Every structure is written in C-alpha cells, then in structure tokens.
Amino acid sequence: MLLPLSDDRFPLTADFGGVRWLYAFSDEAALARFAIARGEGNREWSFDRVLGARLLDAVIPALDVPCGVALDVASPGDEVLLPPVAGVVPDGAAVDMGTHGDEASRD
Numbered sequence: 001m002l003l004p005l006s007d008d009r010f011p012l013t014a015d016f017g018g019v020r021w022l023y024a025f026s027d028e029a030a031l032a033r034f035a036i037a038r039g040e041g042n043r044e045w046s047f048d049r050v051l052g053a054r055l056l057d058a059v060i061p062a063l064d065v066p067c068g069v070a071l072d073v074a075s076p077g078d079e080v081l082l083p084p085v086a087g088v089v090p091d092g093a094a095v096d097m098g099t100h101g102d103e104a105s106r107d
Helices: 028-037 052-062
Strands: 002-004 013-016 019-024 047-049 067-071 080-082
Touching: 002 019, 002 028, 019 052, 052 067
Parallel strands: 019 067
Antiparallel strands: 002 047, 013 019, 067 080
C-alpha cells in the first residue's frame, strides 16, 4: 500500500466520527486520483510503501487514537473503509473491544 505523507513526513490522515483515518492507496494511479480530487494534482506527492497487514497489525495499534484505513478513497467503486474493529485490527486497537481483548459492554 502507498501512504501519502504530509509536509512533516507523517502519514496523511483525516479525523471523522471520533476515528482517525489513514489514507492509503493500492497503487500510484489511485493516489493520483486522490491528488486531483483534492485540487493538488500538480504537486509532487511523497509516500511510503507498507504491506497492508503490517499497517493493520503494527501501525494502527501503535497509534494512541482509534484509527482506521481509508483505502483508494478517490477511486469510485474501489474505495474501502477498514474501521478499527475486531476482525480488522488487533483486539487491543479495536474500538469494540475492551482494553485487554475482552468484549466491551453493550448496554
């Protein structure tokens, strides 16, 4: 996956609904569509390459906020949101699980 980087070299994110979303793209064409959709198609975009499994299993849990992945968000029909829930991210980073992997109470 490609993770576009901000000017300070951190992955580009957006906050929505109490979740931080990491922008990720399956290829350079998908990243280019995103850049054009933002009106920033003329500038050079820095990005890191990371395996999708590593992103979900290592990067997301290392962040101190609920975090999901917004994949190919400017590619109509191909966009995918991977929320920070059990089965997508490790239980310790899932918003629907307790701090020790126990299910959160559902009142």
